[in-house]
Amino acid sequence: MQYNQLGNTDIFVSKLCFGSLPLGPLQKNIALKDGVAVIEKAIELGVNFIDTADLYGTYPYIKEVLKTHKDLVVATKSYAYDTETAKQTLERALHQTGREYIDIFLLHEQEGPLTLKGHREALEYFIAKKHDGIIRAVGISTHHVTAVKAAALMKEIDVIHPILNYKGLGIVDGSRQEMEQAIKLAYECGKGIYIMKALGGGHLITDIQQAFRYILDFPYAHSIAVGMQRVEEVCANISFFESGTIPNNLQSALESYERKLFIHDWCVGCGKCVDRCSQNALRIDSDGKAYVLHEKCLLCGYCGSVCDHLAIKVI
Ligand code: SF4
Numbered sequence: 001m002q003y004n005q006l007g008n009t010d011i012f013v014s015k016l017c018f019g020s021l022p023l024g025p026l027q028k029n030i031a032l033k034d035g036v037a038v039i040e041k042a043i044e045l046g047v048n049f050i051d052t053a054d055l056y057g058t059y060p061y062i063k064e065v066l067k068t069h070k071d072l073v074v075a076t077k078s079y080a081y082d083t084e085t086a087k088q089t090l091e092r093a094l095h096q097t098g099r100e101y102i103d104i105f106l107l108h109e110q111e112g113p114l115t116l117k118g119h120r121e122a123l124e125y126f127i128a129k130k131h132d133g134i135i136r137a138v139g140i141s142t143h144h145v146t147a148v149k150a151a152a153l154m155k156e157i158d159v160i161h162p163i164l165n166y167k168g169l170g171i172v173d174g175s176r177q178e179m180e181q182a183i184k185l186a187y188e189c190g191k192g193i194y195i196m197k198a199l200g201g202g203h204l205i206t207d208i209q210q211a212f213r214y215i216l217d218f219p220y221a222h223s224i225a226v227g228m229q230r231v232e233e234v235c236a237n238i239s240f241f242e243s244g245t246i247p248n249n250l251q252s253a254l255e256s257y258e259r260k261l262f263i264h265d266w267c268v269g270c271g272k273c274v275d276r277c278s279q280n281a282l283r284i285d286s287d288g289k290a291y292v293l294h295e296k297c298l299l300c301g302y303c304g305s306v307c308d309h310l311a312i313k314v315i
């Protein structure tokens with residue numbers, strides 16, 4: 001496994017980052033011991049970096065893993081916008097992971113200069129906690145080219161977690177090439193870059209080798225976060241990251257794991273999920289039920305977090 005210094009931070013991360021979103025309640029909701037076993041397999045094979053979020057509900061898995069792997073690099077993120085919400089989400093991360101510090105704390109889903117301005121108070125809080133030694137690096141996660149460009153030029157931002165994949169899926173305000181240029185700028189400004197959605201949230205799984213080849217050839221990323229929920233996925237991904245190939249048996253296992261967004265018929269058509277989806281992938285039909293435009297959906301499961309009726313899920 002290759003390890004890289006994350007931009008100008010003092011954090012060294014494996015080229016493959018364990019994306020924990022698929023383990024938790026927004027997606028597969030795997031039993032604690034099974035989820036821990038998947039993360040531990042990745043660590044055994046060289047991964048030292050895990051990505052989570054206040055929203056994901058995966059801190060309990062990480063807490064278990066940290067008991068025996070104390071140096072695991074943990075990146076998390078929240079929608080905090082002011083001092084109070086920043087304090088709450090940081091305290092929740094510390095309490096629920098059982099750790100006295102968080103390696104990387106990001107402002108989740110930033111869209112550009114305006115949202116960065118709107119979250120300034122939270123950012124200031126996280127920067128103050130960095131000076132106190134509670135956080136090691138601060139930054140943003142984003143699907144927007146504009147946000148990457150803005151954060152690249154902010155000296156107080158250490159890390160950027162942008163979306164990129166060879167089809168440009170999920171980039172909200174530009175092309176793949178424009179996102180590549182923005183990330184290059186950020187990388188050259190010394191930002192730590194770890195990419196999300198290299199497999200398009202699962203859409204590119206049948207094309208996994210091309211998707212990985214593209215992202216591993218992209219020279220401006222220190223690490224790539226890939227969501228994993230099975231030991232076979234861990235073994236396949238690490239095999240490709242280390243040798244550029246995936247054994248046939250693992251490749252067929254991966255292709256059999258089709259994921260999709262499912263909306264139960266008890267949906268009441270309130271529209272909260274439609275407002276929540278930054279990909280504009282949900283609509284309400286003439287019968288007053290939500291439906292998904294599969295070609296736009298990145299299978300992140302964020303819409304499920306706002307449904308009071310538990311009617312929407314990525315499975
Ligand atoms: S939030 Fe839930 S109940 Fe409301 S429209 Fe979406 S799926 Fe239906």
Ligand code: SF4
Nearest residue numbers: 277297298300301303
């Ligand atoms: S529809 Fe839901 S799962 Fe799909 S991209 Fe939107 S928020 Fe994510």
